[in-house]
Structures are given as structure tokens and as C-alpha cells.
Amino acid sequence: MEQYVRQNFEKAMQLPMPTKTFAKLKAADSFIVLTVRPGIINKHLTSTQLNVLAKLADEGAVKYSAGHSFIVSVHEEMLDEVIQMLTDVELYVVPPTPSAIMKCCDFCDGDELDALPIAKELLREIEQMPLKKRVRIGFNACTLACYNAVQDDLALIYHKGKFDIYGGAIPMGRRASSGELLAKNIPEQYIIACVKKLLVHYNTSDIEKFFLFIKKEKVSIQQQLKGDWS
Numbered sequence: 001m002e003q004y005v006r007q008n009f010e011k012a013m014q015l016p017m018p019t020k021t022f023a024k025l026k027a028a029d030s031f032i033v034l035t036v037r038p039g040i041i042n043k044h045l046t047s048t049q050l051n052v053l054a055k056l057a058d059e060g061a062v063k064y065s066a067g068h069s070f071i072v073s074v075h076e077e078m079l080d081e082v083i084q085m086l087t088d089v090e091l092y093v094v095p096p097t098p099s100a101i102m103k104c105c106d107f108c109d110g111d112e113l114d115a116l117p118i119a120k121e122l123l124r125e126i127e128q129m130p131l132k133k134r135v136r137i138g139f140n141a142c143t144l145a146c147y148n149a150v151q152d153d154l155a156l157i158y159h160k161g162k163f164d165i166y167g168g169a170i171p172m173g174r175r176a177s178s179g180e181l182l183a184k185n186i187p188e189q190y191i192i193a194c195v196k197k198l199l200v201h202y203n204t205s206d207i208e209k210f211f212l213f214i215k216k217e218k219v220s221i222q223q224q225l226k227g228d229w230s
């Protein structure tokens with residue numbers, strides 16, 4: 001195997017750069033990007049899904065992102081048709097509008113399903129909720145939090161029927177930092193109301209950046225979250 005690993009590394013070290021990128025396609029024609037995921041929870045791809053992505057790579061471009069998504073460049077005229085193709089093979093298109101977007105872990109590929117019922121309820125109530133800016137809500141289904149929810153705008157970390165909430169991460173740049181603990185052990189029956197209230201509070205505030213909103217309103221948010229269920 002060693003020889004093949006070496007060959008593989010040498011090939012990778014040719015460092016090929018893409019010839020078709022969104023920037024190049026957009027400069028030449030009316031291309032837009034879609035953020036696409038294998039599922040809201042599932043992270044595995046089927047051959048059928050890969051075939052659709054391969055076709056889209058031929059017609060536009062496909063790359064993967066730091067946020068567990070494919071960035072698919074499609075011609076604007078093909079948008080509806082492409083979304084239909086993706087829907088037909090159960091690929092999820094993250095709405096391009098400013099809204100709440102949940103970034104779920106994979107529930108250990110379906111082996112850790114204790115949090116699935118409440119995750120489904122949260123998705124129905126929160127996912128795609130219109131907001132003034134996109135807010136990424138990391139949902140990790142156990143305290144290992146291996147999908148790094150604390151690096152998202154808001155983090156919901158599940159443990160035995162309760163949630164810890166973190167918020168205000170700065171995910172990139174020189175000031176990058178994790179979110180701060182806002183509330184601990186919120187019983188799951190209160191979590192939807194707590195998250196909704198927090199998002200409405202953000203949406204009606206005059207602060208645009210979510211991490212700044214958390215920073216400036218932290219004390220009142222903590223009091224509000226505590227008052228919502230205790």
C-alpha cells in the first residue's frame with residue numbers, strides 16, 4: 001500500500017487548480033450559486049446523487065465548502081429545473097434568503113437518535129424562519145459536539161432531554177472565537193419557544209451582526225432564557 005499512498009501524494013502535490021469556478025462562470029454569463037447538502041442530517045451521498053452533481057459539474061461547477069455543503073454554480077435560467085433535479089434525488093438546497101438555517105450533526109450516522117424527535121420539531125419551527133440576516137444554528141445531538149456547533153452563530157447541544165445554548169461565535173477572521181454559554185440544561189419542551197424568542201429579539205433589535213447582538217444583549221438574553229422555562 002505504501003507505494004500507492006506515495007504515488008497518490010505525488011499526484012496530489014501537482015496541486016491542480018480549478019479551471020471552472022463560480023467567479024469565471026459569472027464573469028462570462030448569468031450564473032448563481034446554490035448551497036446543497038446530502039440531507040439536513042444525513043451526510044452520506046448515494047450514487048444517484050453523485051450522478052446529478054456530476055451532471056451539474058459538467059454544466060457549471062461544484063465545490064465543497066467549509067460548512068459541510070456543496071457550492072453548486074448553475075445558470076440562472078436553469079434554476080427551477082436544477083432545484084427540481086436536486087429535490088428528486090433528496091439533496092437539500094439551503095434557502096438563499098436571509099433566514100435561520102440549522103446545521104445538524106449526523107446523529108452518529110443514525111446510531112444516536114434520542115434527539116431526533118425534538119430536532120424534527122425544531123426544524124419544522126425554525127428552519128427557514130425569515131430574519132434580517134442568515135443565522136446558522138448548530139444542532140449537536142450529544143455533548144461530544146463533534147460538529148463544532150459552538151463555532152456557529154447559535155449552538156444547541158443536546159444531553160438527555162435537555163439543551164445547552166451557546167451563542168455569538170465569530171467563525172472566521174482574525175477575531176475568530178467560539179460562542180459563549182448562554183443557558184444550561186433547558187428542558188427540551190421549552191427549547192423551541194426559547195430559540196424563537198431569541199431570534200425574534202435579534203430580528204427586532206437594531207444590531208445587524210448576530211455576534212454583536214449576543215455580545216451587547218448577553219445579560220438580558222441570559223435572563224430571558226432562564227425566565228422562559230425556570
Ligand code: SF4
Pocket residue numbers: 105106107108109112140141142143144145146147
Ligand atoms: S455530536 Fe454527538 S451525536 Fe452528533 S455526530 Fe457527533 S458524536 Fe454523534
